[in-house]
Amino acid sequence: MKININKFQHFPFHLVDPSPWPILLSFSLLNLTIGAVLYMHGYYYGGTILTLGFIFTVSGMTLWFRDVITEGTYLGHHTKQVKNGLMIGIVLFIVSEIFVFLSVFWAFFHSSLSPAIEIGGSWPPLGITPLDPFAIPLLNTFLLLSSGAFVTYGHHALIAGNRKAAINGIFATLILAIVFTGLQYFEYSEAGFTMADSVYGSAFFASTGLHGLHVIVGTIFILVGFIRIINYQLTKQHHQGFEAGILYWHFVDVVWLFLFVAVYFWGGA
CATH class of the missing domain: 1.20.120.80 (Cytochrome c oxidase, subunit III, four-helix bundle)
Structure with a gap:
């Protein structure tokens, strides 16, 4: 019978499982930044790229935080x-x-x-109310x-x-x-x-x-x-x-x- 030696953990720390969310969130943040720059400079599709970057970022954070909540609440890793x-x-x-x-x-x-x-x-500057x-x-x-x-x-x-x-x-x-x-x-x-x-x-x-x-x-x-x-x-x-x-x-x-x-x-x- 083969025994899985990784089944038992002899330390109190949590080694997280491989997750796709960090790399996906990094690209979402890059998309968000590029979209913000394009939007502020008046490019036609800047607003669309900014909106997509925001949606991807929020979605990635939500899924990542969901996994963290699951690890702490249901799996007992915390x-x-x-x-x-x-x-x-x-x-x-x-x-x-x-x-x-x-x-x-x-x-x-x-x-x-x-x-x-x-x-x-002067402060406030002249003309500012x-x-x-x-x-x-x-x-x-x-x-x-x-x-x-x-x-x-x-x-x-x-x-x-x-x-x-x-x-x-x-x-x-x-x-x-x-x-x-x-x-x-x-x-x-x-x-x-x-x-x-x-x-x-x-x-x-x-x-x-x-x-x-x-x-x-x-x-x-x-x-x-x-x-x-x-x-x-x-x-x-x-x-x-x-x-x-x-x-x-x-x-x-x-x-x-x-x-x-x-x-x-x-x-x-």
């Missing part, structure tokens, strides 16, 4: 050591995101602390901070075994996140300047738009956790992915506070 590695990975990812926002803030303060003569030697920080931005601050409180409430309810309270808290978080995104879209549509209006417009939309993209990603992150809780896939002992989403969401909250104070309040004064 041991304590694997969970620790995944959490270190999300922390390092957030650190890299911190440096992305650091570069954006650097560009903003570089232009605002010593305004160039080309923009009138900044947005009122005590209107939609202040409301969005309350919404985002409240969403952080609700998702923390839902997390602690899940740990305590109160499934209903966890669902309610996370659902409230999703509603507040969607309202935040809708208000930011309304703010953009009503702004008296565009991204092409001097360095102020570029810095404003680059910083707030990048944050808005992170809010959308974080909302999807929390939504996946919400669906998994409803489907009884997450318990008080097993909810690593949801904790990662919460950590990411708190990062988004903190970045918004810096944006509100620096870009909206101080930068528009």
